[in-house]
Amino acid sequence: MATIGLDRLFYAPITEAADGSETYGTPISLAKAISAELSVEVNEATLYADDGVAEAVKEFKSGTLTLGIDDIGTGSANALTGAQIDSNHVLISASENGGVPVAIGFRARKSNGSYKYFWLYRVIFGIPATNLATKGDSITFSTPTIEGTIYRRNKLDGQSKHPWKAEANEGDTGLGATVISGWFTEVYEPDFTPGGTD
Template structure:
């Protein structure tokens, strides 16, 4: 069951060392003191073309992305790294000519179902934070700093953010998300049929069998229907009645016949080109397998 965001923790930064037509590179991520609040505000410019006395076309473009984080503390070495300052014998030294480096920013947010959402923002610079100090009173008040920055898309590939949810099929990077900045590319690989149960050309199959299609990757639940998955009699092409279900990892589709299959009968297992993965890639060719009951 999908959850809603209820938490924020594990804020990391990584210095961007390369971003050009040949690739990107980052230093190892470093954790910042406890995260309290986060706000990511992309600026989008929308233009509308009017024709025949009414709106006809719209076009949008992404501008800069404003980012603001409130944290428990910004240690001096972290300020030096994020803002281009220097350290000497435990002292932070700020020069008017200091230039903040581009960095990536990562964090995770707990959801109400106990799973986490993982995020990396790829390229941005932070501003010198405001400094506010207050005398200690009878009732203590916390003084927590805020980090404000502007993020943009990368020169290399135009990407600006990646997000992964633990409760999404196919997401396996939760344990390594902060080991290095996660670089991904669009999935353009179509799914393939890895195996079927019964196996192709199997004989003496029990008439009470179920049928399974096992794929190379998770399949979109939207395409799991009788138009894309079917079992038919080889002799006359009649479709076997039954129900379809999908495994938790979405890689296996199971067909359960409404009644036992006919004895000593050949059947065909079909998956059409309407089958697609979670990225929307359709299977390149229809797949047909055959088995014979006992």
């Protein structure tokens, strides 16, 4: 079903263990969402045998998330890009700064009034783009965009795989009510136990 809206944009800090596996912090509101564009890159290999395709493999490699937001704010810019806040509460971006991985969550409203929910498990953002324009005869809003690279997470799920995205459609048969009600209170963890949780 087509989506007609976007809201509830959150990020969750990631703490990495010695083995590289992630633990997610409490989700924090990032900004008011204007747009989210997600593109995916795959690794592809084809094995030919007996004059034909014997095997074909396509696996997630990485993705790009471009967010249009109303304002990034000093605290969020610090958390996402590694820019530092000085003693006068001024955000200082240095060439040595690099983004730290975070999880990104949001939801998209569908045309029937229900929502599609997302968590991207590991995103590293670059420096936000700034678009400015002088005021003319009409008012034009200038808003920042920030682009991040999506990676699979290091932590294995219950099927010994490395997920990169969780997606839930409100109203789907079998989707537990607590999954949706708790979506933005913590980063969703895959659950492959028989019957799942409700």
